[in-house]
Amino acid sequence: MHDVLPVPPSVDAWLHTPRWRALERIFRDVCRLHGYREIRTPVMESTDLFARSVGAGTDIVSKEMFTFTDRGERSMTLRAEGTAPVVRAFLENGLASGGSMTKLYYIATIYRYEHGQRGRYREHQQTGIEALGGASPAVDAEVIALAVAFLTRLGIADVALRLNSVGCPTCRPGYLAALLAFAEKRLGLMSRDNRRRFEENPLRMLDSKDPDDHAALEGAPVLRSYLCAECGDHFTELRAHLDDLGIAYELDDRLVRGLDYYTRTAFEFVSPQLGAQDVIGGGGRYDGLIEQCGGPPTPGVGFGIGTERCLMVLDRLEASMMLEDERPIAYVISPGAATSRRAVAMVAELRRAGISAETDYLGRSIKAQMRTANKLGAQWAVILGEVELARNAAAVKNLRNSDEQREIPISGLVSFILDHLHNRVE
RNA sequence: GCGGCUGUAGCUCAGCAGGUUAGAGUGCCAGGUUGUGGCCCUGGAGGCCGUGGGUUCAAGUCCCAUCAGCCGCCCCA
Structure with missing residues (x-):
């Protein structure tokens, strides 16, 4: 956690309120241009909401939630993630109006009980959007385009967009079976973490950074070649849209995000300016989430971008931001x-x-x-x-x-x- | 959750193998200009040496614990 001050600290100059406001102002403006409207949700939610949506096996739910019991013996959790509260509010307030799309953005603090480190804070801020109700790959493209526009206007040109498809409940089981069959023979070559993942969350074996795991999984089945026809078409069309929009990306077979609700599109923005915490933002499609939260079947796509990490990158780039003039006349x-x-x-x-x-x-x-x-x-x-x-x-x-x-x-x-x-x- | 490093004025840091009143730069305040900024000069204020225990005649300095930060792992924003 950290304070953000009116005067830039000499070491971490990004902890400077005018810079935060400048970033937020740009984000709001880019959202306005793309037709997204602001939503604000409470800092805490019922623990259940996160446990059910994000997935019990994920790190976020299994070990990183700020959870406490309130005076009414209810288990509450500080906002662990941006999408679930938006979906909850969307359903509770009847924002779903039959057949049309709802496009929302938020600027919110997120809480994760993990070991602090540069670029990883127990309280941090994310700017994010959620496009609800649109199944077309053009919506995925719009979401990614908005993120690109935001980062570009901030002055963060030096980012890579990594893209993958994680399939859907129809095709993923077939892939998982193939992956498990492949990995089982090589368990002995893999790290303890990956052997654990083999049991708990096999997809995540793929993005292990351990060189042994990398080697062991060399030649492993690739998720994208197991996609069903619908998922395959969706991904192909998304790529065509991105090409039309002039958005460069790299395919990453091993990109698997840490939240269970993702389907099809998954993407991340990474910056070479940061150290171990190099992901400045990420997102994807979550077509089953809203239904799972008790709503009507409704597709969705969104992203979250870390405010601290963006500002840190800008510091490293020594980029100048348009700051408000706070000097008195x-x-x-x-x-x-x-x-x-x-x-x-x-x-x-x-x-x-x-x-x-x-x-x-x-x-x-x-x-x-x-x-x-x-x-x-x-x-x-x-x-x-x-x-x-x-x-x-x-x-x-x-x-x-x-x-x-x-x-x-x-x-x-x-x-x-x-x-x-x-x-x-x- | 695991491993390693750091914690001294508002800020960035010195502090030699434990030994007198803990220093510098910068910032702050004041004076040099009886009513006038920026530059310069002079002076001043400001420190439970992260916190709690311990070892010692003596601890900022050594040991333990704890909190916070940083680096790597894990994971993510």
Whole structure:
């Protein structure tokens, strides 16, 4: 877990609220362009929801959930994953309106009780989308295209898109049987982890990074050649769409995601900028999930992208982001107690006019106030000295250039500042 | 869940084989300019040395535990 601060920390500069806001702003805009609308769900859900949807044998459910019992003896779990809560809300609120699609996006914190490490946090944020109700491979393509657009606009060009199909309940059992038959003969060559997977979750044997496992599974049956006709066609069409959209990808026979609900399309974005935690986002199709959660048979596709990992990649790339300008326009300086009342009233007036303004509350010297105004990056120092006040005027000095200080009647101050805003749209 | 490393001022780090008042850079505050920023100079404040136990005449320094972080595995975002 980590704090995100208004000033970038010297080591992890990505823990900087303006960068988070910039990322979120881009994500929201890309979602708007693609017709996705925001949904917010609670941080906690009934434990059941995750256990049933994600799958009891997965790492997420078997060892990584933040689970506790509430006062009503119900077992609750902090949001362990993004899709299940969206599906739950979709069903509970009747967002399914017969025959049409529902396209949703979220920006949400996710909780996993695992060993912390750089790029892997017990609390992290994901931006994600879910397209519900569309079975066409064109929807898969749109979901992937949205992710690509988002990463591109962020400035993360250096990512690889890995793609695979994990089949469906019709064709997967045939493949599993073939895989088990193949692996059984080579169990002795494989790691302990993979022997465990052989029993519990055989598909996951494929993406082991252990070199021995790699060698042992050399020549193992490939999932994609066992796809049924429908899954095969779906994958072929998806690839054609991606080609049309100019989205490059690499096929990865061994890409199998860690959540049980995926069917057909599975994909991941990986960055060479990160270390062991190199996946910045991933997703896929989950055609059986909604029905399994008690809804009508409804297909779905989506992805989740890790905010921390994106920002870390941007840091490594030393990419510049369009950050909001947080500098005040005006800093009102009052030389003494006698003028500080006027200063307080003055900043209020400026703010009412939409001009960001600050003043000193510590009774410090003019010099100190000027320093602070400069440090904050204020455009104007507005000096309310007794000499000026006697003439109903204020001295104004532009701190962002070396223009000379000038005196303006207080009655004209707001319009003067508005007329001289930087970046003013003419 | 497994293995390894780290934890000293707000921040980045020094601190030699345990030995007097724990340092630097930067940031912060003030003065040099009796009402004026940026640069420069001078001074100042700021540290239960992660936490709890232990060894020792003496512990930031050694040992144990614990928490947090980092690296690898596992897994994922």
